Amino acid sequence: MSIVVKSKIIGRVEQLLSAANRDDGFEKQNxxxxxxxxxxxxxDCHTGETRLSDSRTxxxxxxxTVIRNVRQLTLISAEEMAEVAAQMQLxxxxxxxxxxxxxxxxxxxxTLLPPSTRLQFPSGATVVIDMENMPCRQVAExxxxxxxxxxxxxxxxATHKRGLTAWVECEGAVNVGDAINVFIPPxxxxxxx
Numbered sequence: 688m689s690i691v692v693k694s695k696i697i698g699r700v701e702q703l704l705s706a707a708n709r710d711d712g713f714e715k716q717n718x719x720x721x722x723x724x725x726x727x728x729x730x731d732c733h734t735g736e737t738r739l740s741d742s743r744t745x746x747x748x749x750x751x752t753v754i755r756n757v758r759q760l761t762l763i764s765a766e767e768m769a770e771v772a773a774q775m776q777l778x779x780x781x782x783x784x785x786x787x788x789x790x791x792x793x794x795x796x797x798t799l800l801p802p803s804t805r806l807q808f809p810s811g812a813t814v815v816i817d818m819e820n821m822p823c824r825q826v827a828e829x830x831x832x833x834x835x836x837x838x839x840x841x842x843x844x845a846t847h848k849r850g851l852t853a854w855v856e857c858e859g860a861v862n863v864g865d866a867i868n869v870f871i872p873p874x875x876x877x878x879x880x
Contacts (some may be wrong), residue, residue, distance in 0.1 A: 689790060690873060691791055691803070691804075692867075692871055693870050694869045696794055696795070696869040697867065697868060698791045698793040698797075698806075698863070698866070698867035698869065699793050699864065699866060699867060700789060700790070700791065700808070700861060700862065700863055700865040700867060701765050701790045701863070701878045702717065702765075702782050702787075702789075702863065703721045703788065703790075703861060703862075704716060704717055704718060704789075705728050705731040706731065706734075706785055706786075707730050707731070707790060712829075712874075713784075713786050713826070713829050714783040714784060715731075715782075715783050715788070717783070719772060720860055720861065720862045720863070721789075721860070721861045723760075723812045723855045723858055723859055723860070723861060724855060724858050725855055726756075726759070726855070726860055727756065727759030727760060727793060728760055728781055731759075733756075733758060733759055733760060735756050737754060737756050737771070738756040738758065739752065739754070740752040740754050741752045747783060757817040757852065757853075758817065758852045758854075759852075759853065759854045759855055759866075760789065760792060760814065760853050760855070761785070761787045761788050761820055761850055761851070761853075762787065762788065762798035762806070762816075762850050762851045762853060763782060763789075763790055764790070764794060764798065764850065764862065765791065765792040765793050766792060766795075767788055767848040767849075767850070768780040768782065768785075768790075769797075771841075771844045771848050774844040775840045775841065775844045776837065784830055785825070785850070786825070793867075794867065794869060798819055798847055798848050798851060800851060800869070800871060801871065802816055802817060802872075803815060803816065803868065803872040804816040804871055805856065806853070806868070806869060806870075807867070808860075808861045808866070808867060808868075809865050810859060810860045810861065811859045812855070812857060812858060812859025813855070813857040813859075814853040814855055815853055815855065816851050816852075816853050817852045817853055818846070818852060819849070819851060819852075820849045820850045820851055820852050821846075822843075822844075822846055822849045826841055826845070827839065827842065829843040829860070
């Protein structure tokens with residue numbers, strides 16, 4: 688029996704982005720389609736079956752330890768980004784500023800989807816949510832290029848609205864305008880946390 692349940696939620700792909708080289712900056716460029724491989728979005732700087740541990744994993748591993756890459760792509764919500772922009776009193780929150788790969792719409796509280804949620808696209812391509820992507824200073828530095836007086840507001844405004852990190856479970860193409868089916872795992876609170 689399948690443990691994840693297909694929800695009634697159907698989202699939509701609003702925007703796709705990628706960048707081949709992180710040395711060129713944090714921002715990613717618009718694409719009409721992404722090919723999702725088991726290693727991640729083809730040609731993206733975060734693609735790979737493994738990665739080096741970083742500040743997010745220091746409590747578990749020493750820096751630069753080789754670990755499984757569960758941060759192959761980043762998803763953000765158009766609705767949540769509009770809320771963040773409004774709170775920061777900006778005319779917009781440009782998805783490229785956030786280093787995102789997929790911008791969604793129609794999935795309520797995208798950032799709060801539980802780990803192990805599956806998002807499936809018409810091609811069969813499926814990504815598995817790892818966890819919430821926390822707001823970071825790198826995004827604030829990118830925002831500062833256009834709005835220096837607002838950059839320091841980003842971390843507080845984007846808390847629990849910054850999107851999710853995910854990894855590819857099933858390969859396939861994703862196109863702008865595609866529907867997104869949401870499969871939710873069982874919800875439990877671990878009493879010993």
